[in-house]
Amino acid sequence: MEKVITAHQLTKKFGQFIATNAITFDVKAGEIFGFLGANGAGKTTAMRMLCGLSKPSSGEAKIAGYDIYTQTESIKQHIGYMSQKFSLYEDLTVTENIRFFGGIYGLSQQQIKEKSDALIQRLELSSVAHTLLSSLPLGWKQKLAFSVAILHEPKIVFLDEPTGGVDPVTRRQFWDLIYEAAAKGITIFVTTHYMDEAEYCDRISIMVDGKMEALGTPLELKQQFKAVTMDEVFYILARGAKRIE
Amino acid sequence: MKRLLSFVKKEFKHVMRDRKTLLILFGMPVVQILIFGFALSNEIKESGIVVLDNSHSETSRKFIEKVSSGHYFEVENLIDDNAELENSFKEGKVKLALVIPNHFEERVLAGEPSNLQVVVDASDPNTATVLTNYIAAISRDFQMQMSQLPVTPQLIQPEVRMLYNPQLKGAPNFVPGVMALVLMLICVMMTAVSIVREKETGTMEILLVSPFHPFMVIMAKAIPYMFISLLNVTTILLLSVWVLDLPINGSILLLYAESSLFIAASLAIGIFISIKTSSQQVAMLISLMGMMLPTILFSGFMFPIENMPLPLQVISNIIPAKWFYIIVKSIMIKGLGFSYIWKETLILFGMTLFFFLISLKNFKIRLS
Numbered sequence: 001m002e003k004v005i006t007a008h009q010l011t012k013k014f015g016q017f018i019a020t021n022a023i024t025f026d027v028k029a030g031e032i033f034g035f036l037g038a039n040g041a042g043k044t045t046a047m048r049m050l051c052g053l054s055k056p057s058s059g060e061a062k063i064a065g066y067d068i069y070t071q072t073e074s075i076k077q078h079i080g081y082m083s084q085k086f087s088l089y090e091d092l093t094v095t096e097n098i099r100f101f102g103g104i105y106g107l108s109q110q111q112i113k114e115k116s117d118a119l120i121q122r123l124e125l126s127s128v129a130h131t132l133l134s135s136l137p138l139g140w141k142q143k144l145a146f147s148v149a150i151l152h153e154p155k156i157v158f159l160d161e162p163t164g165g166v167d168p169v170t171r172r173q174f175w176d177l178i179y180e181a182a183a184k185g186i187t188i189f190v191t192t193h194y195m196d197e198a199e200y201c202d203r204i205s206i207m208v209d210g211k212m213e214a215l216g217t218p219l220e221l222k223q224q225f226k227a228v229t230m231d232e233v234f235y236i237l238a239r240g241a242k243r244i245e
Numbered sequence: 246m247k248r249l250l251s252f253v254k255k256e257f258k259h260v261m262r263d264r265k266t267l268l269i270l271f272g273m274p275v276v277q278i279l280i281f282g283f284a285l286s287n288e289i290k291e292s293g294i295v296v297l298d299n300s301h302s303e304t305s306r307k308f309i310e311k312v313s314s315g316h317y318f319e320v321e322n323l324i325d326d327n328a329e330l331e332n333s334f335k336e337g338k339v340k341l342a343l344v345i346p347n348h349f350e351e352r353v354l355a356g357e358p359s360n361l362q363v364v365v366d367a368s369d370p371n372t373a374t375v376l377t378n379y380i381a382a383i384s385r386d387f388q389m390q391m392s393q394l395p396v397t398p399q400l401i402q403p404e405v406r407m408l409y410n411p412q413l414k415g416a417p418n419f420v421p422g423v424m425a426l427v428l429m430l431i432c433v434m435m436t437a438v439s440i441v442r443e444k445e446t447g448t449m450e451i452l453l454v455s456p457f458h459p460f461m462v463i464m465a466k467a468i469p470y471m472f473i474s475l476l477n478v479t480t481i482l483l484l485s486v487w488v489l490d491l492p493i494n495g496s497i498l499l500l501y502a503e504s505s506l507f508i509a510a511s512l513a514i515g516i517f518i519s520i521k522t523s524s525q526q527v528a529m530l531i532s533l534m535g536m537m538l539p540t541i542l543f544s545g546f547m548f549p550i551e552n553m554p555l556p557l558q559v560i561s562n563i564i565p566a567k568w569f570y571i572i573v574k575s576i577m578i579k580g581l582g583f584s585y586i587w588k589e590t591l592i593l594f595g596m597t598l599f600f601f602l603i604s605l606k607n608f609k610i611r612l613s
Contacts, residue, residue: 051454052454053450053453053454073456076454076455076456077456079454081450081451081454082451083447083450083451084447085446085447085450086446086447087446087447087448087450087451088448089255089259089446089448090446091258091259091262091263092255092258092259092262096255096258099251100251100252100254100255101451101455102251103247103248103250103251103252103254103255104248104251104252104452104455104456104457105248105455105456105457106247106248106456132262
């Protein structure tokens with residue numbers, strides 16, 4: 001199967017501090033790849049390098065076949081990104097947000113119109129399509145943010161703790177959206193703190209103090225660490241962490 | 246280009262949605278022009294005076310008429326004795342009192358010297374001096390009219406011509422100043438805050454991940470404020486022509502071109518501030534303290550730069566508003582063409598270029 005992310009010895013140093021220490025992994029097309037780790041383990045740094053937001057100190061990586069040092073512009077055209085902070089515009093309406101992001105990804109008027117109609121229908125937002133985002137509940141906004149991040153049909157979408165602060169029902173609905181996207185062939189790269197979400201992933205990796213300490217399917221990891229739940233796996237690994245936030 | 250357009254549209258929406266900011270954007274120039282035009286004037290108009298006419302003659306009446314005919318003085322009351330005179334001052338209604346002596350008419354007609362007593366409220370020394378000067382000028386004029394012969398032949402008679410501003414109005418001085426101040430404030434503060442806001446809310450990250458070029462993000466931010474600022478220039482010019490009776494003597498086209506250059510300089514500074522700061526409050530504070538104060542102090546429209554100590558004169562050179570102030574004055578008031586202001590234009594252009602380049606150099610395409 002085609003590999004959409006390959007990382008080899010990818011490292012990021014801030015002075016003496018090694019935020020991400022020589023991580024090596026790859027992600028296959030259409031896979032839901034979970035990226036776990038305690039706070040400060042280096043997840044966000046790693047993700048930012050993969051998105052082209054941060055320059056690696058050393059190591060190599062290719063995203064959708066493009067090099068992260070030299071071809072960041074091509075990478076940007078083929079990825080979507082959703083950050084931990086809510087990142088749509090609160091003072092624009094639902095439709096205006098969709099139009100804007102469609103616009104900066106260079107979609108045509110026709111495409112934007114079709115996609116935004118479909119999206120509003122899918123998320124059942126037609127009654128609030130012309131409401132300012134600031135008056136919508138967080139769960140709705142997060143679902144919208146995800147849909148906007150894949151509006152331009154990227155090969156990979158990076159989700160940085162997308163369900164933080166969202167209620168369990170909405171989280172479940174959010175994961176339905178993720179599955180739908182994956183079924184369309186979009187690769188999902190997701191960081192999370194919720195271990196039940198880790199179980200939803202095809203494969204997961206666990207970062208501890210900047211190093212990738214475990215990588216495999218949830219089942220493989222549970223067997224490897226002789227644990228019953230993912231919670232235990234995570235606890236066994238994270239217990240050894242020296243970095244405390 | 247289409248991407249830029251959808252970005253600019255979005256920026257306009259941000260501005261239009263924010264009622265308070267909108268009010269500041271379009272209200273500020275109007276309020277400032279009106280305040281400077283009517284409230285903060287150092288011109289003296291229609292000062293209340295009282296007259297104690299001991300002469301009761303045709304000539305004294307003519308003199309009083311002459312004093313009150315201009316728009317400098319308004320005779321509040323004709324009084325009868327010194328006690329009343331004192332009371333008028335105590336009540337604070339009048340700034341100046343004239344006491345016309347007994348034999349005013351005979352002496353003036355005979356060409357003999359006559360004393361005119363002028364009593365002034367000198368609690369504000371500047372106003373007092375100006376008022377007495379006016380009275381002196383009026384009485385000199387009156388004397389020339391009344392007597393055929395020159396009484397005291399003056400050998401040296403200064404013939405004063407007030408260039409560019411013959412009526413000594415305040416408007417020619419402050420309209421260019423307000424223009425510089427308003428443009429500086431709007432461009433620097435608004436751009437800085439709007440870029441930093443995107444950093445704060447996290448949307449900047451999303452924009453940087455998108456294929457939209459980071460430099461275009463900045464340009465897209467600047468365009469709406471360029472547009473709004475040009476609207477403000479228009480408002481200020483309309484107000485100064487229609488409300489303050491200050492005509493534009495030079496080329497309007499040149500004035501707009503120079504304004505655009507100054508706006509560009511201010512935008513560049515705003516962008517630079519936004520790159521160096523990460524919170525809206527800091528950006529606003531720096532814009533206010535770093536821009537508004539020096540603009541007021543060093544542009545020359547409130548305090549003449551020539552009177553400052555040398556180090557401050559040197560500092561004033563790095564204030565873009567100073568050069569813009571000179572340019573606007575030259576075009577609007579003196580009606581000069583480009584050949585007289587090319588040096589100032591070049592300096593502003595250099596400043597703009599400088600800030601754009603260091604902004605570009607400092608702008609982090611990658612977050613860290």
